[in-house]
Amino acid sequence: MNPNPLVQNCIKNVSNILHNSNQKQHIDCAINELLNLTSNVSIKEIQDTLKIQSQETELICKLFRDKIYDLIFSKGDIVSSAYMIVYLFIDKKQDNRFESLIQIADNHLFGKNGVNEEENIMLIELGSIARILAGKKDEGIKYYIKNISLIDMQVSSADKSASFILNFFDILQIPFELLIEALSELLEISYFMSLEAKRRRSIFNWQLQVFWNIKHFFNHRDWLKLYPLWEKILYELLDPSDSKKIDEALYVHFFIYHMCGNSFTSQEQWKDFNKNISQKASLIYEEFSHTFNLPKPKPIKKPKKIIAFLRDRLVENSPYKVEYSFLKDLLENSVFKQSYEIKIYNMSFIEKSDDDSSIKKSYEDIGIEVIDIASSFNRDGYYNSHLAKALCILERMIADNVDILISPNNGYGISDFILACRVALTQIFWSHGNFVYDVPQIDLKLTHICGNLPIIHHEGFEFIGINVRMDNKFYNPFIPPEIIQNERKKYPQDKLIIGIIGRLTKIDSIAYLKVIIKIMQEYPNTIFLACGNGNVHQIKEKITSINPDMTERFYFPGYVNSAIYGHIIDFWPDSFPMQQGESKIEFNAKGGLLLILSKENLQDRTKRLQNWIQNNLKAIETECKNKNITLDFFKKILIKELSYIAFDENDYLNKAFILLNATKQDKQNLKQNKELIRSIYEGIRKNQGIDSFLRIIK
Numbered sequence: 001m002n003p004n005p006l007v008q009n010c011i012k013n014v015s016n017i018l019h020n021s022n023q024k025q026h027i028d029c030a031i032n033e034l035l036n037l038t039s040n041v042s043i044k045e046i047q048d049t050l051k052i053q054s055q056e057t058e059l060i061c062k063l064f065r066d067k068i069y070d071l072i073f074s075k076g077d078i079v080s081s082a083y084m085i086v087y088l089f090i091d092k093k094q095d096n097r098f099e100s101l102i103q104i105a106d107n108h109l110f111g112k113n114g115v116n117e118e119e120n121i122m123l124i125e126l127g128s129i130a131r132i133l134a135g136k137k138d139e140g141i142k143y144y145i146k147n148i149s150l151i152d153m154q155v156s157s158a159d160k161s162a163s164f165i166l167n168f169f170d171i172l173q174i175p176f177e178l179l180i181e182a183l184s185e186l187l188e189i190s191y192f193m194s195l196e197a198k199r200r201r202s203i204f205n206w207q208l209q210v211f212w213n214i215k216h217f218f219n220h221r222d223w224l225k226l227y228p229l230w231e232k233i234l235y236e237l238l239d240p241s242d243s244k245k246i247d248e249a250l251y252v253h254f255f256i257y258h259m260c261g262n263s264f265t266s267q268e269q270w271k272d273f274n275k276n277i278s279q280k281a282s283l284i285y286e287e288f289s290h291t292f293n294l295p296k297p298k299p300i301k302k303p304k305k306i307i308a309f310l311r312d313r314l315v316e317n318s319p320y321k322v323e324y325s326f327l328k329d330l331l332e333n334s335v336f337k338q339s340y341e342i343k344i345y346n347m348s349f350i351e352k353s354d355d356d357s358s359i360k361k362s363y364e365d366i367g368i369e370v371i372d373i374a375s376s377f378n379r380d381g382y383y384n385s386h387l388a389k390a391l392c393i394l395e396r397m398i399a400d401n402v403d404i405l406i407s408p409n410n411g412y413g414i415s416d417f418i419l420a421c422r423v424a425l426t427q428i429f430w431s432h433g434n435f436v437y438d439v440p441q442i443d444l445k446l447t448h449i450c451g452n453l454p455i456i457h458h459e460g461f462e463f464i465g466i467n468v469r470m471d472n473k474f475y476n477p478f479i480p481p482e483i484i485q486n487e488r489k490k491y492p493q494d495k496l497i498i499g500i501i502g503r504l505t506k507i508d509s510i511a512y513l514k515v516i517i518k519i520m521q522e523y524p525n526t527i528f529l530a531c532g533n534g535n536v537h538q539i540k541e542k543i544t545s546i547n548p549d550m551t552e553r554f555y556f557p558g559y560v561n562s563a564i565y566g567h568i569i570d571f572w573p574d575s576f577p578m579q580q581g582e583s584k585i586e587f588n589a590k591g592g593l594l595l596i597l598s599k600e601n602l603q604d605r606t607k608r609l610q611n612w613i614q615n616n617l618k619a620i621e622t623e624c625k626n627k628n629i630t631l632d633f634f635k636k637i638l639i640k641e642l643s644y645i646a647f648d649e650n651d652y653l654n655k656a657f658i659l660l661n662a663t664k665q666d667k668q669n670l671k672q673n674k675e676l677i678r679s680i681y682e683g684i685r686k687n688q689g690i691d692s693f694l695r696i697i698k
Contacts, residue, residue, distance in 0.1 A: 007049035010037040011056050018063035024072050030064075034085045038171045046088060061089045065133055069097050073130075081125045081164045087132055087141070087172055098134035102127055109147065117155040124148055141174055145182035149206040150199045153382055162210045169214045176220050179211060187229035193236060197248065198383065204255050205382045208351060212259075219262050219505060219535035230256045231276060238280070240287035243387060250386035253281055253413030258352065261411070262534075265505060265578055267459055270410075271436040278411050282439040285420035294391075295398045297424050304341045305403040307697065308424065310393075310415055311346050314355040314370070318582035319408050319432050322448055325471040326689060328366050333690050340697065342368045343400065345393050347414045348375040351382060371396060390414045397423040404697055406430055410437035428696070430466075433581060435459045444696060449581075452612050452685070454692060466692050467685035470582075475589035477563050484567045491555065491568075495527045496660070498571040499555075501562050501587065502580040504534025512576050513542055515649060517550050519573065519656050526660075527553045529569060531560040532583075566590040573656055589678065591671040593659050597646050605645070609638060616684055623680040634680065637673040644670075 010033055017030040037046065050057045064086050072079055105127030110120060124147040131140030148165070151158050168174075186192065186203050193200075211217055234256065237249035260273055288294075309323065330336050344363055348355060360370045373396060374389040393414070397405070405424035409415035410431070419427055419441045429437060431447040435458035450456050450465025457463070491497060498519070500507060507513065507530060520526050530539065536556045543551050566587045574580055576597040588594050598605060613620060613635070624634050644659075646652035662670070 003049040003052045004041060004045045006041050007037065007046050008053065010034065011049070011053060011060065015056065015060055015063065018060065018067050021067050021071065024077060027064075027067050027071060031082055031085060034088070035082065038085070043088075043171060043173045050088070057089060058091070061091050064089060065095055065097075068133060073098070073101055078122060078126060079129060081129075081161065081168070083129050084125075084132065084140075084144075084168060085172070086129070087137060090132055090135065090137060092135045092137060094135045095133060098130040101130040102134065105130065110150065117152050118157050121148070121151060121155075121157045121161055124151075138178055141178050142182040142185075145179060145211075146186055149183070149186055149203045150195070151206075152198065152202060153205050153209065165210050166214060169211075170216065173216065174214075176217055176222060179217060180222060180225055183207065183211075183226055184229060187226060187233065189229070189232045189236060192233055197244065200248065201251065201383055204252065208255060208258065209382060216537040218533070218537075221263060221508075221535065221538060223259055224263050227256070227260070230259075234277065234281065238284040240284050240291050243288075243292070246285075246288055247385055247387035249281065249284075250390060250413035250417060253277065253411075253416065254349065254351065254386060257411040257413070262503070263505065265508070267434075267436050270434050271459065273411060274437050274439075278416050278437065278439055281413070282416050282420040282441065285417045286422075286441070289421040294421050295395065296422060297398060297402065299425060300401045302401060304339055305697070306400055307340055307342050307404045307406065308397055308400075308402040309342065309344045310405065310407045310409060310418065311344055312409060312412060312415070313349050313352055314346055314357075314359040314372075315353055316356060316359055320359060321470065321474045321582060322432065322468055323408065324362060324366075325474065326448070326466070326468045326693075327363075327368060328471060329469060329686050330690055330693065331366055331368070333694075336690070336694060343371055343402070344368055345371045345397065346374060347389060347393065347412065348372065348378060349412070349414075350375075350378045350384065371400075386414055387417075390417045394418055394421055394423050404428065408432055410434040426697075431458075431463060435461060435463070446693075446696065448689075451608065452616075452681075452688075453608075454688075464692060464696055466696075467689035469682045469686035469689065470585065470589070472589075475586050476566075479563055479567065484564055487564050488568050490557075491529070492527060494525065496523065496525050496570050497529055497568060498526050498573055499529030499531060499565075499569045500572055500575060500580055500583070501531040501560060501565055501569070502575075502583040504530055504532050504536065504539060504556075506575040506578040506580060508535055508539050508542070509575065509577065510542055510546070511649065513539070514546055515653055515656075516573060517543070517547050518653060519660070520550060520553060521547075522657065523660055527555060529555050529557060529565070531557055531562075531565055531569075533559055562586055566592065571595075571656075571660060573652075576652075588674065591674060593662070593667065593670070594644055595646060595652065595656055595659060596644065597649070597652050600647075602647050605647075616688075619684045619687065620680065623683045626683070627676060627680065629676070634677075637677060644674075 014030045014033050017026055017033065021027055021030070068079070068083070105123045108115060109123045109127065124144060127147070128140045128144035131143055148161055151161065192203070230252065234249055234252045237245045237252060239245040256277060260269070264270055264273070327342060331342070346355065355375065360372065363370050373392050377384045377389050402424045404426045405419070406428045407415050407419060408430040410429070416439065419439060422441055426443050427441055428444045428446060429442045431437070431445060431449065433449065438461060444464065445461060446464040446466050447456070448466050448468040450463065450467065452467060453465045455462060456465055516528060520528065540551060540554070543554055562583055567590060569587065569592060571593040572584065572587050572595070574584055574594065574596040579596065584594065600608070620634065621631055624631050646655050
């Protein structure tokens, strides 16, 4: 291991600056030298060089302590948060000179003698940096996390602190364990409940809006270590006689759902969430509705029945694409339009993201009214009242005489509250993948993930199957070739790109990554694009544990435009045991090579297809006739579709090799067959989906 020359040079410069310093601005220059270094060299290279040059590192440690104490602190001056960069150099030897500064920070922080939030932030920085310089490095970081988490995020200095955390915690590679330790102390139930309500909310806001977004903290599986503490807090707040506590509970309920939704990888985990969070909370919400005499729906005759869809926010995500596609087809049906009207009610979760005005317009353009009254409460930013939002939506639904409520949400506080309070005589859950959500106020369950079956059973629950024909603007919109080509230039031009688009937690699987690496070893000209947000750090660790030589062939571009990247990826080896969802279907519609590991065995799949053909024979024959093909030819290409479906891991590996070895003509034939199958499926799915939905709402 050789020292990095850039680091060596920086150490020399910093040492010279500190040796000759006699005022604060000189130390500022040394700090800036270090900041510039971290912009050009990885933290690991810096740490490795510091270990090699241990004598120089020890000298700089002493110089920083002496100069900061003598030229700054002893003169009553303060330092900025940037001084936490000394964390890299300071050893753990105790230096008692800084104890008095630690006491000053502790004694005045959050005091009642007129200290404002701006001053509190300065005291937090003082207490943290003094602890680091005193040799209490980890304690200094925990001190900073614990106290900054109590600060009102709406003060101007909080923005600077948030930017500092996102940058420096990444640069310094602060261990995730320190965050968990600090937050565990904050979330301890007796301490947490002793705080003012706004400070309690701040703790959750800083977790979600800042610490969650640090690169190596993002979607880290160990966030779930805090789940028991979040749960205890929720239970403490679930008091049906106290509206202020219920307001807090609704936010904490949302927070737990959001954090778990980005970490859970199985229906079993969601089952526990449903039992311990949604069901328990829903009982309290229902009791709250009786205690405060909230309005209830009444059967009222009117020209058209109103069907309400409850949305978390208005953005172009997979649930929106499914919902919009279905509603667009539904509103073109004359039978439906004569008797029903659709309204969308937006919960406007600013904590997740801002609403997209173009999405609201897309609904309005097909004749759907969007009720967006909850967004008015977002003027309070991350401190908005979730109870106020829930009540205003509830009251509006009752005033609108909603007949049927359809909720695709499976655990948000506001949506569970609205269902629990019963705003419609019929309340329906639309599953987009969670098949264990079950609260008492749900009357029916439906899903578009139904394998073309009218009734399906998942996890002991019955779902009505609603086939959805996806709108082509989502699956294969026109993209100018030059845009695709420019994006493709980001990656080696001589490589074949395999990859997926979607939540990265779905590829966080040793079994899946082992198979992918075997494929890539067999085909050295391949690279893998893992497109999407998620726990990159842990996935990289798994790749390294399997074969460290493969890490440089994996690319993590983050969130991407699927309409573009669907043309960049050459082969999509779908994830398992958790499969990708709409993103996979969208890629498939573009005609690329795709392989999935079926959850059915070959016999069950064949039987299901035979039953589907038998039950839809007339519709299939009509579609085949429209496409100028015979029924026998359709059955034949259905069998060929097995090229894209594996039934165990060995089969997956073998079929991946077959697809990667396919000739240009083979690929063209497969693409044509897929397009033909899809067009026939889509025609049938559209009519079946509308017919099934009409039967449900009648």
